[in-house]
Amino acid sequence: MGEPIQALKKQINLLRGWPSPSFLPSEALKAATVRALSDPAVSVPGLQYGPDPGLRPLREALAAWLSRFYGGVPDPERICITGGASQSIANILASFTDPAVTRAVWVAAPCYFLACPIFEDAGFGGRMRAAPEDEQGVDVDALDKRMRRFDEAWERECPTDPDRVKKLRHRKLYRHLIYLVPTCANPSGKTMPLPRREALVRLARRHDALLLADDVYDFLQWPLDPPPSASSPPSFPSSPPPVSFPPSSPNLRLPRLSDIDARLPRREDEVADPARFGHAISNGSFSKIVAPGVRTGWVDASPAFSYGLSQTGASRSGGAPSHFAAVALWEMLRSGDLERRLRHVIVPALRTRHARVAAAVDALLVPLGVRTRRSSLLGADVYGGYFIWLALPDGVEAEAVARRARDAEALIIAPGELFEVYGDEASARFGRELRICFSWEEVEDVLEGVERLATVVKDVKEGRVPVNECSSAAGSLENAK
Ligand SMILES: Cc1ncc(COP(=O)(O)O)c(C=O)c1O
Structure with a gap:
């Protein structure tokens, strides 16, 4: 044998x-934590329950940092601190969807597969639908058609029983949810160009859908270097030039769907939004820019949406998630270490x-x-x-x-x-x-x-593979992402 x-x-x-172990900022986090714990003005509120929307100084610092990256006026009221993108999706589903009202969850395909169990947990098992992509990301026209057909069937067969609908203060229940990674997607690597983004926001408004965008790779972008010419010795990739911040190329910092939703004037054929919850939110995370173990992220959305999210029951009881990690991250952000x-x-x-x-x-x-x-x-x-x-x-x-x-x-x-x-x-x-x-x-x-x-x-390809009866390759999925 x-x-x-x-x-x-x-x-x-x-x-x-996962990030390479060499990306993990142990020293910077240690310094940030020591600084936070050395000053009672920071450590005492940091070790108590946090405010429902999260640590105010981090919300302010994030709003300023994000507006330097994406443009726009910083507004801390748009920011709600979360326990990372995954936990945030669960809270968004708890607060803004109800399987009795929210007809389907449309998932850009190919999809970040670990989002699907979160939708299942929230009652959408059997009600996830693929939003197929072409080379530019979600095919908006095809999605529009699928949603219309779905709505016709729903209206025929599934009248909503008002007694079974969640009654939530400071929140609204959307009719559909659309989940995607618009920038440097997991798994496809694609970034959706601006016209597609605008078309998707328009579609979400027409269908009263919430666009839930996992914007977790936006900061991890770089220009592609021209291949070295035959005559010159290749200088790249051993020492790439530094990347500026914010990046000088507008292609590296396209507006998020939430930015477009905030700026694009509303049209008549779009669903009214009197409480101004909006139809697109950005689900951000420190997992890929600091470390997954900090389990902290943020939502950038309309002030009404961010406040509503902070009123999710678990945050009202426990305060904002990952509160002490948020203190250390604020230190890293304000010191410039991040x-x-x-x-x-x-x-x-x-x-x-x-x-x-x-x-x-x-x-x-x-x-x-x-x-x-x-x-x-x-x-x-x-x-x-x-x-x-x-x-x-x-x-x-x-x-x-x-x-x-x-x-x-x-x-x-x-x-x-x-x-x-x-x-x-x-x-x-x-x-x-x-x-x-x-x-x-x-x-x-x-x-x-x-x-x-x-x-x-x-x-x-050449048929040199013995027929293998054993398990499928998906057996090796532990700790995948
Ligand atoms: C698209 C996407 N969303 C969410 C996550 C998980 O994010 P977090 O660690 O903030 O929960 C990942 C991790 O790989 C991801 O690729």
Whole structure:
């Protein structure tokens, strides 16, 4: 009997969507925490229950920082501190949806798959629908048609019983929810251009839908460098130039859906919004710009929406989530440490990683017929986030590749099926796609992973793979993201 492959080869995990340990700011967080605990004016309120909408100084600092990045006038009333993007989705669903009123949750497909269980928990099992994407993100016209058809059926078959509807103060129940990652999406890497964003906001207003945008990769973007000319020695990617903050290219800081909703005049064919909750919110997170373990994020939305979110029962009882972490993050933000690390550590490292991994994909996978996206935003030289999305050649199934990669190469990769919308898989299939993450493993290991993947794609393509009866590749999903 041969030795199991795991004993022969080091496992490489390109499925896990975590930051590299080298991105984690232990020293900066330690300094921020010591400063916070050394001053009773900060430590006492920081160790008590926090105000429902979160630590006021952090809300102010965030509003100022976000407005430097995205433009606009800083308004702390728009900010509600959350326990990170995931927990925030759960609270938004608790406060602004009700399966008796909210007809469906439309999920941009391919989707961030771990959002689906949050929708299930909130009562939307069986009522998630794919919002298919094209090269520019959500196909708004197709979504509009699907929503209209859905509404017609709903109005025929599912009259709402008013006695079963949640009665919540300071909040409203939306008729639909649309979930997406508009910038450097997980998993596709795509960024939606401005006209698409505007069209989506218009659609949300017409259907009284809430656009819930996970804007967790917006700060992790960089310009793509021109390939070095044949005559000059390549200076990149070993030492990329620093990235300015806010970025000089408008392509790197498109307005969020929430910014567009706040600025775009309302039209007559759009649902009235007398209490001004709006139809788009930005769900931000410190997970990718500081560390996932801080479990802190923010919602940037209309003041009415942010206040309503702060009135979610769990926040009224416990105060804002992650309150002490919020104090340390405020210290990191006001001292400039957060921005310095982003500018000098995290973004340059991701940029170098991406350049090297994209070059390896071009050299090893593209000749095998694998297709990939060069830029996050069509027509612009920008990339961002953690992921590269690959389309396999005809006849090569992602599930077979992922299984073979795991069993023969100790390589863990995410097959496209993982990113199909729960319960509506048939509407947007990804059986030929794969996602690889370039942020977690050391870059030399990511490169080795691409090499191993090329071997597997070749083997599967040329039919050299024994029929394998064992479990599906999605077995290796613990701690994925
Ligand atoms: C699109 C998206 N949303 C949310 C999360 C989780 O965010 P948080 O750690 O803030 O809960 C992730 C993590 O990978 C993600 O990619």
